[in-house]
Amino acid sequence: MQGSLSVATTTALPVARGALVCAPDKCAVNLLDLDRRGMEAFFVGLGEKPFRANQVLPWIHRLGVVDFDDMTNLSKALRARLRDIAHITPPTVLSHQEAADGTHKWSLRLGDGQAIETVYIPESERATLCVSSQVGCPLKCAFCSTGTQGFNRNLTVAEIIGQLWVVRRSLGDDPQGGFRAISNVVVMGMGEPLLNFDNVVAAMDLMLDDLAYGLSWRHVTLSTAGVVPALDRLREVSPVNLAVSLHATDDVLRDELVPINRKYPLDELYAACRRYVAADGKIRATGSSHRRITFEYVMLDGVNDSRNHAQSLVRWLRGMPSKVNLIPFNPFPETHYRRSPQERIDRFRQILLDAGIVTITRKARGEDIDAACGQLVGRVTKRLRAASAIEFRLPQGE
């Protein structure tokens, strides 16, 4: 999105898509919308040196400052100017719940009244934040509660990175303290991140940026249902880990469970995944190639959890550097699916392990506050038709 910045003169104010608040006489840019390149372009547009970005980014992201007057290493004149033309506006907290297992969920209100959810999952060695990328989701996977909500729009960079910003402040402000700092981020909340490509990539750049959150690229994972063309773009621009929501290895079943399969069927997905981990695919930032892909597989009772399904998955993964996450299905009120019994999950896992595939069963976290995979709903007002909103079209007649 930073490519769309207008930086030519000091009178034409730089604008960031999705961040513009326009009054008749004034436009203001939300600085939470700008990654490092965007911030440098912003300051150059003001006739300032690009290194102002190095001064301002840590104030915003590391220290949580929203008032330009607190940015004491900037001149008074520049602070006053910024007050006139910019603002730092994160989402606001609608509610904050804590589950019995220590998982936290926030519902966040966005500027236009929509709401999204974000989940903090502490473990012994790390703490993971699961962030949303869209208001609702257009993909309508059969077993996912977010899909039943409908879809409204993509999140801005400010709204994606704002989830880290808010959770850091919220946990830090707790008088009891002692929370493990966020060490990992999974873009696995509401929405399909690859349908909001530019904003998600810019937000992930901020997650990795030492001036902002400084997370290791090994600790940031994007999960996709398989938007094939965007996978190729992602491979070129971002070093983060990739998780692919597979759930079935035959097209008839996957068409039903993950409808985007009708547009990008398994063969195409397989080829894109192979390209993703190709040894000659050097990634900007690390200079090495992506090592392996995590495949997610939701365990649905009597649907995709038989011995045959496991063997078929083993065959499908042949030659693919991979790891499998089995996700026991998390139920929600409107669903007719049921979670596979534990012994079936264990049998499925054993077949994969026997074939030499690293496989873990994901533990459901935060179930008592509806914070587990596929249970995030937020509030989607004014649903849009998915097709018109994102240029994603299923084949005729679907």
Ligand code: SAH
């Ligand atoms: N759209 C992206 C990211 C969001 S979903 C994707 O499809 O990957 C994150 C993960 O949760 C996906 O693997 C998804 O298939 C899984 N999921 C969705 N609903 C679920 C449910 N009810 N129970 C368990 N996992 C679910």
